[in-house]
Amino acid sequence: MASGPKDETIRMNSSTRGPSLLRFAAPQNFYPLAGRLAPWFAAIAVVLTLAGLWLAFFVAPTDATQGNVYRVIFIHVPAAWMSMFIYLVMAFWSAVGLVMNTRLSFVMSQALAPTGAMFCFVALWTGALWGRPTWGAYWVWDARLTSQLLLLFLYFGFIALTRAIEDPRRADRAGAIIALVGAVNVPVIYFSVKWWNTLHQGASVSLTKAPSMAATMFAGMLVLAFASWAYTLAVTLWRVRPMILERERHTEWVGAVLDREGGRT
């Protein structure tokens, strides 16, 4: 364990000379990159969110059957997409970390988790607010709702496990394993919940909305989905930076960074 990280740094340094993108796998190269990229993604997120909300509230027509309540989907659907997508990305970085033994991959997956859980919660919350006037109930044991709830529990489990283990090396790997086990189980959970629901009671409520969707509605949803992407990238990059500093605090380059940034403030 004492020689492990050192060897890795040496290998990473030798690859810095190549023009390859892989050199950003080294924390000391990624740290400044993340700092430079994050404000850009944040700016994109703000612009897209404003544009998307403008489309959602002023341009998109009122729905014929649901009235104005349907406008919840402009936040609900992008949040639900992101919550599922982020879990896949987390599992991807976990797998990369386990296979390639790169420390930054684990940091990425842990930095993504809170944002994924947040989107998961937002999707559930907005879904409940939409369900009350539309279905007459805040919560229905519908297949999608239930699997979304279980996804939130998977996020909680991942976050709790990685926070509870003190040794970062062990926390990284344990978190990666549970992320992968969860990723294997997500389709199983989804289909079992779906069959459970249809076996129990006929589909009394369905999430499928009116078949046709106005182009402006779809555009608004898409713009807000891209805004969520940009937001996720910005927040994750910002979250990665202090995590890198904390883990690499014994190295010289972190000392240099701290001297520079400490002097500035």
Next chain:
Amino acid sequence: MLSTFLAVLRRDLLLAWRGRADVMVTLAFFVIVVCLFPFGVGAEPNQLRAIAPGVLWVAALLACLLSLHRLFAQDYADGTLEQLLLSSEPAVLWVLAKILAFWLTTGLPVVAVAPGLALVLDLEQGALPVLAVSLALGTPILALLGAVGAALTLGVRGGGMLLALLILPLFVPVLIFGAGAVEAEASGTGALAHLLLLGGGLAGALALAPMACAAALRISTD
């Protein structure tokens, strides 16, 4: 290779036999949890019959969850686990033996007791064999998945609660098909589809979980 498997299996079964009280506690827990429900929801037979499959299955699941800490904790504390990991025998093999011994001492008693206990909840007698089969197919999946969680949380503070948070969401499909099988049989639609799915789940878990568990043990003892 088989001799390693049998040796670990024999050792764990012997240890469980020497500490019989632990096994009995798990079983008593299962019985008490099931018996609590009539006090909570009322002793109306129709209602009890309706919730019986779910109650029995949730109780079996909780009994498995609460006994999971026994699976590796003692071996972790006294260093046996490290010795096993250092040995040249494939870890998947003895991990599987330990899980099998764990299931034989916690899952199997639950499977044996559940049909009798189901009568307390007035479950239809025709559904009792299906209940036993669904538990016999489902509880090994719980043990296999739970073993991964138990290995990951070894020696972690707040391990018990953390273990529950980690693996209960993963238990949901087993619960759905296990309780669903009994319910389908009781309502006359036939439980074959549910039981086949549980069997498929068991085959999948049997292939994948020991590997994940062995990897998790390596990480935890690193």
